[in-house]
Amino acid sequence: MRKLALSDEILLSVEKPARYIGGEFNAANKDFDAMDVNICFCFPDVYEIGMSHLGIQILYDMFNRWEGIYCDRVYSPWPDLDKIMREQKIPLFGVESQRPVKDFDILCVTLQYEMCYTNVLQVIDLSQIPLLSKDRGDDDPIVIGGGPCAYNPEPIADFFDIFYIGEGETQYQRLTELYKKVRREAGGDWRQQFLRQASHIPGMYVPSLYEVTYYDQGGMEGDNPAPRPELAGTIASFRPLYEDVPERIRKEIVTDVSDTYYPDAPLVPFIRATQDRVVLEIQRGCIRGCRFCQAGMIYRPVRERSIDFLKEKAVKLLESTGHEEITLSSLSSSDYSHLEELVNFLIDNFHGQGVNVSLPSLRIDAFFLDFMSKVQDIRKSSLTFAPEAGTQRLRNVINKGLTEEDILNGAALAFEGGWNRVKLYFMLGIPTETVEDMEGIPILADKIARRFYEIPKDQRNGRVQIVASSSFFVTKPFTPFQWAGMCTKEEFIAKARHVRNKFKEMRNAKSLKYSWHEADETVMEGVLARGDRRLAPAILEAYRMGCMFDAWSDFFHYDRWLLALEKWGIDIDFYNSRTRVYEEILPWDFLDCGVTKKFLWREWEKAQQELVTANCRMGCSGCGALVFGGGVCFEDKSEVR
């Protein structure tokens, strides 16, 4: 029987103790003491969320296929256990091996959203590993960050030894081989040697090997004036400390996604995870090029998995997990070339056996409605549209292809098929937004309701219910809006109130509901998303003041964050409200995600001119992702889709 790291007394006094016991079905359970390298993979949020993450399942499986390497997992202990562990000085442990994280060789942390940064500190701290990379010694694990937030790693650069930029499947073998070699040859004092050599591996960013200088408020870096007055306070230079360390780091990607690691038997948690189902990743990347979307840029080019690969995996995964549901994962499922064939395969083979098939991010058209009528109870489901903006003008600004006609026709088809509930997602505060754009949100919602009531009474299903919600626009690195200013908290709230009041004036107001997200969290997310190295002490300060689980509204303390930022002289407006000029060195400029800065700037200018850009299948717009030599860039465009 496995010995647990926590006593019965502790486990019985915390919420959901099964979060901390490991031993899930399909767990690797390798012999920790017999390994060359032990890796602990961390999702810095609660277990149920972390267990739902496909990326970790893929890399966990990959590492454990390799001889001499064991990969375990760790998640953020919930605040109830966090408190006990601090009081009793219990070191954080891998859930499967139940061994202290500090006994592992490498701690890999996936960074899926900015609001997890304090949880990263929680995990490192509870593991009893020094929080700052510079304080770590030869007895401490190497701490590696990866995932979308690694595309601007600078705010948290001080806490990491390495950032892995891009997809994990390609370079971890080299990195672990290097680790073994250096540990074998260097003996003690191995750490600096390892980090220096790691920086030579493609995709590896070792922040301690780079130096950043800034222009002061007067626009000077020492005696050197900034070329433009707008550059005051921004980065003056970013360069490696040594000649052998690369100046730019290009992201790593898998070019053939049908011939790579993908688990046959993923972990099945005991408690219900957010994704309690088989997740089949059908493709990576997105052809659409929505200008607000970071994922749509950093994961380019689109690479589809072959239909045979997916069919085979679907069968294996359902058998090995026993899950009752399978879902397809991608940024835009409707764009997958063989979607219809795949969906029909899943329905024909599994639907009769008590397996649900679910499809997120689908365009609402005849195919969708046919699919839904086969697999779901219409009465219980609702239609979801994400127009993101209220008018065609603003949808052109963000390059969102969805038109009002698409929405109204899709809704009408669905209403005739018996649906009567619609969800709409919008963003407020998009650059160039006008009052008319804001008011377009209730007007569009009302038009959908009118379309419903145009259907003869005996042919429609009761009353229509339309729920619109808006989030506030956050500017992300590596998007065409990376230069744009964000709204302030007060502006956001004023916009939301305006929209709410307009909703009340609509003819079908009784059928419409409107809600909006918190503005405080949006402001902090903006600062963390486009921040630089000067933010690190403030993040640490916020953590010391008790900030944790910032992604959970109940635990988010805006007041503490404001105090922490103020103490370290961080000006929110400098990071959020300011519109950047082209000449500015952005904190993430040294990273190369394929998509070029020139392309992004061109897109930023087109956005301001309300011009749309064609998707990758309609025509190449020269974003730069072609350099990777694969995916949609090399598809045969003569084939009609």
Next chain:
Amino acid sequence: MKIRVKFGKYGGLKFVGHLDIMRYFQKCMRRAKVDIRYSTGFSPHQIMSFAQPLGLGVTSDGEYMDIEVNSTDTSERMIQRINAANVEDIRIYSYRLLPEKAKTGMAIIAAADYEVRFRYGCPFDLKEAWPRFMEQTQILIEKQTKSGKKETDIKPLIYEHYPMEDGLFLKLSCGSVVNLKPETVMEALYSFAGFTLGPLDLLLHRKELYGELAQKESEEHCFLALEEMGVDITEPMCEGQSR
């Protein structure tokens, strides 16, 4: 065909609650390719019921679930198959065919065996206190009900009992009508001995669950372990096949 499955739950699995165990077994049945029957309707679910939930932190050698299947291999091979689809800390012990008209374990459960041990040792002399405790004509406990506090005599619900080397064996009334938890008995015992039972003082282990054979209340209790109501399957079978 109705099948009764007996299983044990150990180690870290004692921290997985009843609802999660139900979900766990649904997935386990699919992995083991048990030809389980599904309910009809738009969202079919497996026909599966558990005799009695087990509390968080309690281990057991004698848990039961009843399922319905369309076809089945022999008991021996089904046990092997299901165990191969199980985590280490859950073990299947028997897989038996029930008579077609058999009621579910949940409907007929009447008694349960427990072993009670002490996490930090018993604060009083158990071997001396237990007989005195049981010599009382009545063992009254206060129960909080909707209409206020109510006194109940739990003595008649303790069917069998004896001190063990390191604890206590108890056979207690169990089920939806009169359910007596071992914690309730121990709480009364502690109070009788002049102590207060702490929430983590006990280590509980369930040994077996029983149905009642006696037809009337006046008859003497006659308990039969739930697995004894079924028979081992020695040849593969299909629904509709004559037996």
